[in-house]
Amino acid sequence: MASTIKDIKSETGLALATISKYLNGGNVRTENREKIEAAIKKLDYRPNEMARALITKKTRTIGFVINDIASQFSGILLRYTGQLLRKHGYSMMICDSAHDPQLEEKNIRFCVDKKVDGILLLPVGMDSGNLSSAKAANVPVVLLDREVPGSGCDCITIDNREAARRAVNELARHGHTRIAVIHSEEYTGNERYLGYLDAMREHDLPIPDDYIYSGPMHSTQLGYRGMEKLMALEEPPTAIMMTNYEVSLGVVMAMNEEGLKCPEDFSLLGFDELTLALVVRPKITVVAQPMEEICQEGVRLLMARVDGETDIPPRRISIYAGIAPGESVREIRTDRTQAG
Amino acid sequence: MASTIKDIKSETGLALATISKYLNGGNVRTENREKIEAAIKKLDYRPNEMARALITKKTRTIGFVINDIASQFSGILLRYTGQLLRKHGYSMMICDSAHDPQLEEKNIRFCVDKKVDGILLLPVGMDSGNLSSAKAANVPVVLLDREVPGSGCDCITIDNREAARRAVNELARHGHTRIAVIHSEEYTGNERYLGYLDAMREHDLPIPDDYIYSGPMHSTQLGYRGMEKLMALEEPPTAIMMTNYEVSLGVVMAMNEEGLKCPEDFSLLGFDELTLALVVRPKITVVAQPMEEICQEGVRLLMARVDGETDIPPRRISIYAGIAPGESVREIRTDRTQAG
DNA sequence: CTGTTAGCGCCTTCAA
DNA sequence: TTGAAGGCGCTAACAG
Numbered sequence: 001m002a003s004t005i006k007d008i009k010s011e012t013g014l015a016l017a018t019i020s021k022y023l024n025g026g027n028v029r030t031e032n033r034e035k036i037e038a039a040i041k042k043l044d045y046r047p048n049e050m051a052r053a054l055i056t057k058k059t060r061t062i063g064f065v066i067n068d069i070a071s072q073f074s075g076i077l078l079r080y081t082g083q084l085l086r087k088h089g090y091s092m093m094i095c096d097s098a099h100d101p102q103l104e105e106k107n108i109r110f111c112v113d114k115k116v117d118g119i120l121l122l123p124v125g126m127d128s129g130n131l132s133s134a135k136a137a138n139v140p141v142v143l144l145d146r147e148v149p150g151s152g153c154d155c156i157t158i159d160n161r162e163a164a165r166r167a168v169n170e171l172a173r174h175g176h177t178r179i180a181v182i183h184s185e186e187y188t189g190n191e192r193y194l195g196y197l198d199a200m201r202e203h204d205l206p207i208p209d210d211y212i213y214s215g216p217m218h219s220t221q222l223g224y225r226g227m228e229k230l231m232a233l234e235e236p237p238t239a240i241m242m243t244n245y246e247v248s249l250g251v252v253m254a255m256n257e258e259g260l261k262c263p264e265d266f267s268l269l270g271f272d273e274l275t276l277a278l279v280v281r282p283k284i285t286v287v288a289q290p291m292e293e294i295c296q297e298g299v300r301l302l303m304a305r306v307d308g309e310t311d312i313p314p315r316r317i318s319i320y321a322g323i324a325p326g327e328s329v330r331e332i333r334t335d336r337t338q339a340g
Numbered sequence: 341m342a343s344t345i346k347d348i349k350s351e352t353g354l355a356l357a358t359i360s361k362y363l364n365g366g367n368v369r370t371e372n373r374e375k376i377e378a379a380i381k382k383l384d385y386r387p388n389e390m391a392r393a394l395i396t397k398k399t400r401t402i403g404f405v406i407n408d409i410a411s412q413f414s415g416i417l418l419r420y421t422g423q424l425l426r427k428h429g430y431s432m433m434i435c436d437s438a439h440d441p442q443l444e445e446k447n448i449r450f451c452v453d454k455k456v457d458g459i460l461l462l463p464v465g466m467d468s469g470n471l472s473s474a475k476a477a478n479v480p481v482v483l484l485d486r487e488v489p490g491s492g493c494d495c496i497t498i499d500n501r502e503a504a505r506r507a508v509n510e511l512a513r514h515g516h517t518r519i520a521v522i523h524s525e526e527y528t529g530n531e532r533y534l535g536y537l538d539a540m541r542e543h544d545l546p547i548p549d550d551y552i553y554s555g556p557m558h559s560t561q562l563g564y565r566g567m568e569k570l571m572a573l574e575e576p577p578t579a580i581m582m583t584n585y586e587v588s589l590g591v592v593m594a595m596n597e598e599g600l601k602c603p604e605d606f607s608l609l610g611f612d613e614l615t616l617a618l619v620v621r622p623k624i625t626v627v628a629q630p631m632e633e634i635c636q637e638g639v640r641l642l643m644a645r646v647d648g649e650t651d652i653p654p655r656r657i658s659i660y661a662g663i664a665p666g667e668s669v670r671e672i673r674t675d676r677t678q679a680g
Numbered sequence: 681c682t683g684t685t686a687g688c689g690c691c692t693t694c695a696a
Numbered sequence: 697t698t699g700a701a702g703g704c705g706c707t708a709a710c711a712g
Contacts, residue, residue, distance in 0.1 A: 002477055004689055015699045020691055029697065044476060049453050050394045051689035054704050061454075070419045072615075075410040082409070082436045091450055094434035096422045110431055113389050114401075136384060137342055220618075252619045275412075275615050278560075279592045344705055355683040360707055369681065391705035394688050 003043040011039040023047060053115055061091045062302065063111030063119045065104060069096035072274045073245060073291070074122065077144065080295035081120060088303055090117070099217055101125040108141075109133040118306045120298055123148050126187060140305035144298045146187040152314050154301045156294050158321040160188055163287045164195025164241070165202075167269050167323060170285070171239045172203045175332030176267060180211035180237035182226035182247050184218040192243040192271070211237055218243070223250025231258060238332060239267035245274055252280060263330035273324050283326035293319055343383040351379040363387055393455055401431045402642065403451030403459045405444060409436035412614045413585060413631070414462065417484065420635035421460060428643055430457070439557055441465040448481075449473040458646045460638055463488050466527060480645035484638045486527040492654050494641045496634050498661040500528055503627045504535025504581070505542075507609050507663060510625070511579045512543040515672030516607060520551035520577035522566035522587050524558040532583040532611070551577055558583070563590025571598060578672060579607035585614055592620060603670035613664050623666030633659055 008019050012035040022028045022036050039045070053059045062085055066074050082092050093116060095107035104124045111119050112133045119134055119141045128151040134141050135152075143155040171179050179200065183193040193214070200207050210233055213226035223242060227250065230236055242248040248270035255262065262268050262282060270277070273288040297317050348359050352375040362368045362376050379385070393399045402425055406414050422432050433456060435447035444464045451459050452473045459474055459481045468491040474481050475492075483495040511519050519540065523533040533554070540547050550573055553566035563582060567590065570576055582588040588610035595602065602608050602622060610617070613628040637657050 005691095006689080016690080017692080017700080018698060021698090024691080027697075032697090046453055048394075048455075048689050050390045050455055051704090052691075054388070054390045054394060054689080054706090055691045057704085069422070070412075070415040072410075072412060072415070075412070075415050078434075079410045079436060079438065083438070091454075092435075094418075095432075096419060098419065098423070113386055114431075115388075115390055249615060249619055256619065256621045275589060276619060279589055279596065279616060279620060281596045346705080356706080357684080357708085358682055361682090364707080367681075372682090388705050391688085392707075394690090394705080395707045397688085 002048075003045045004048065005045075007043050008036060008039045008045055011043065012036055057115070058117055059115050060089060061093055061114070061116050062306075063093045063095065063108075063114070063116040064122075065095045065097060065107045065111065065119060066122045067097050067104070067124045068099055069094070070098075071246065073272060073289075076274075076291050077122070077295060080292050081299060084295055084299040088299070090303075097124050099124055101127060101130060105130040105133075112137045112139050118142070118302045120144055120302060121153075122146065123187075128152075140302060142298050142302040142305070144294060147316070148187075154305065154315050154317075156297045156301070156317045156319065157188075158289050158294070159318045160191035160321075161195040161198065163321040163323075164192035164243070165198040166195075167285075167287050168196050168199035168241055169202070170323060171241070171267065171269060171329060172199065172205065174239075174267070174329050176239040176329075177205050177332075178211070178235070178237040179205065179239045179241060180213070180230050181241045181243065182213045182223055182230075182251065183243040184215055184222060184247070186217050189214070189218055189243045192241075196241055218246050220246050220250040220253070223247035223252075224254045225250070227251040227254035231255075231260070237266070239269065239329065242268065242270040245270065245272040245276065248272075248276055248284065248286075252276065252284075262328050267330050268328040277324070277326065282328055284328040285326040286324050287321050288324040289321050290319055342388075343385045344388065345385075347383050348376060348379045348385055351383065352376055397455070398457055399455050400429060401433055401454070401456050402646075403433045403435065403448075403454070403456040404462075405435045405437060405447045405451065405459060406462045407437050407444070407464045408439055409434070410438075411586065413612060413629075416614075416631050417462070417635060420632050421639060424635055424639040428639070430643075437464050439464055441467060441470060445470040445473075452477045452479050458482070458642045460484055460642060461493075462486065463527075468492075480642060482638050482642040482645070484634060487656070488527075494645065494655045494657075496637045496641070496657045496659065497528075498629050498634070499658045500531035500661075501535040501538065503661040503663075504532035504583070505538040506535075507625075507627050508536050508539035508581055509542070510663060511581070511607065511609060511669060512539065512545065514579075514607070514669050516579040516669075517545050517672075518551070518575070518577040519545065519579045519581060520553070520570050521581045521583065522553045522563055522570075522591065523581075523583040524556065524562060524587070525554055526557050529554070529558055529583045532581075536581055558586050560586050560590040560593070563587035563592075564594045565590070567591040567594035571595075571600070577606070579609065579669065582608065582610040585610065585612040585616065588612075588616055588624065588626075592616065592624075602668050607670050608668040617664070617666065622668055624668040625666040626664050627661050628664040629661050630659055 085092050097104035101124045121141055122144045123146050128148050141153045143153050147155050181196045183189040215222040242251050268284050270284050270286045273286050277284050277286050425432050437444035441464050461481050462484045463486050468488050481493045483493050487495050521536045523529040555562040582591050608624050610624050610626045613626050617624050617626050
């Protein structure tokens with residue numbers, strides 16, 4: 001058995017309240033403080049967090065419910081967030097929703113049951129019903145990377161639609177007119193698809209149905225399947241906009257298997273500056289999400305809510321995401337395909 | 341305020357014990373059960389896990405303390421482990437040590453303070469002192485992927501040394517005699533380095549100091565720096581053994597920057613069948629770690645310990661890791677370099 | 681099967 | 697500043 005505050009009591013002969021006050025940073029006579037400190041060291045005493053939380057109703061723990069822990073993007077977000085929370089004296093409890101909305105609901109409930117002080121959520125879907133347990137228990141939730149309509153939560157995203165629009169503009173500026181998109185129907189995938197449409201209309205470019213490939217969620221498979229289709233087209237596109245990192249992986253795999261090269265055969269434009277952008281040659285041009293900033297803002301807002309800020313209505317913070325240039329977009333001079 | 345068991349009491353008029361028994365799966369008169377269930381639904385009652393854990397001393401939560409949450413290998417391990425634990429009715433609390441042994445010590449202590457029932461540890465270093473808080477609190481720990489000498493814990497690893505030996509044999513079989521290694525001084529890096537030495541001696545191959553590049557820990561930087569050095573050698577190796585995934589990333593990046601190709605300029609052999617092995621052409625030959633099996637065994641052993649198995653001495657389970665062939669190793673016919 | 685009675689380990693009034 | 701007493705929400709003996 002671990003030692004308890006009572007053991008400290010019998011060791012020092014002091015009253016429980018005195019010891020408790022010391023533990024919580026109160027003023028105690030120097031003489032007694034030394035006694036207590038000695039006893040703590042001797043008995044290797046550690047306060048029981050459960051008992052403490054039972055009374056104070058604070059665990060100094062934040063739950064991070066994440067859509068897909070196996071994705072690289074998640075890993076980096078979690079790394080930053082963990083560091084930031086630690087600076088605030090908070091610990092982090094991570095739960096993986098594995099792309100499953102029902103699991104997400106369970107995870108949120110689990111965090112609430114574990115009495116976390118707040119939740120960071122990178123949501124799987126768009127269903128604000130998943131948040132009901134947190135709402136009922138008055139646990140503040142901050143959304144990261146994706147919005148959930150009607151959630152009433154603070155939310156940090158990048159300017160997805162606008163960034164996608166700028167990216168596709170880049171393709172048009174290089175003379176591309178046959179531009180395809182592979183996107184998911186998730187929040188980010190859809191926003192980026194809308195940005196693609198914005199840019200295409202802006203430049204008065206044709207948008208054949210064949211040039212739009214979509215699936216329920218971002219995955220390597222989605223990119224792979226989409227690229228297979230696009231390559232098989234009678235009049236294939238010259239450029240492809242890939243709405244997320246995993247999709248990009250799939251596209252590159254499909255091209256590899258066909259022995260096709262970028263940018264000679266296809267110009268590519270993706271999202272996120274992760275492994276792929278570092279190791280594949282030529283380097284792929286991507287929209288680079290400022291992940292550290294997303295985490296900073298998210299933690300800042302959540303800490304404010306946890307500290308009792310309750311009167312302020314939900315905020316939506318949109319962070320600018322720039323384009324990190326690579327060599328995956330070639331110049332097209334005439335209407336016909338031609339090496340750049 | 342959330343409702344408590346007392347609210348159920350006043351709602352139903354039953355005694356606390358009856359309700360408690362129902363909650364814990366005991367037999368209750370049908371009539372009362374229906375009353376309780378109705379009250380629970382009406383008040384949206386959820387048992388307070390803290391109060392419950394305070395008495396039972398069981399949280400049904402496992403802590404997973406991981407060396408580097410940003411690595412892909414970790415992400416996949418966490419995904420599998422979370423699924424397996426869930427099947428056992430356990431939840432998982434993930435803590436990132438970010439390659440920092442001191443943080444690892446804090447993380448383990450944090451898990452112990454949070455009263456987890458057991459800990460899965462993918463350790464940063466070799467210091468069993470980090471485990472003292474778990475030892476003192478009698479919290480079982482199972483080591484994953486890496487051993488910690490003197491830890492007295494169950495441990496699941498692959499046959500690192502043997503797998504590396506087999507891998508280097510493969511290089512020798514293709515006629516390579518000038519084989520270099522880039523390794524870390526961490527447990528896995530070192531074991532794999534020993535396997536390299538085994539194979540080199542077995543084939544009576546020279547091991548110039550220049551062909552061995554090492555650093556304190558696995559990182560992209562280590563691979564990048566190492567490859568820079570190897571490429572600059574007067575008599576460079578023809579093949580390179582990379583002792584982990586991040587190292588491989590760095591090596592490929594360095595080769596890309598010099599415009600060198602695999603396998604024409606260098607034959608490569610790595611570890612882990614992750615993104616790199618999927619998207620880089622030619623495909624890189626790697627030692628493929630059976631990650632799912634590692635997790636299964638780890639969870640199995642930990643569950644046994646948690647269920648009170650205390651008399652059995654620590655077990656070391658070593659899992660066979662095979663080679664997933666790619667096209668990154670070319671054939672060498674004569675002593676001189678020659679395209680395969 | 682049900683109800684009563686003690687606590688789990690700690691914090692927080694109060695009075696001294 | 698200190699000590700005694702009560703209670704956070706729940707479970708685990710008992711006795712009925």
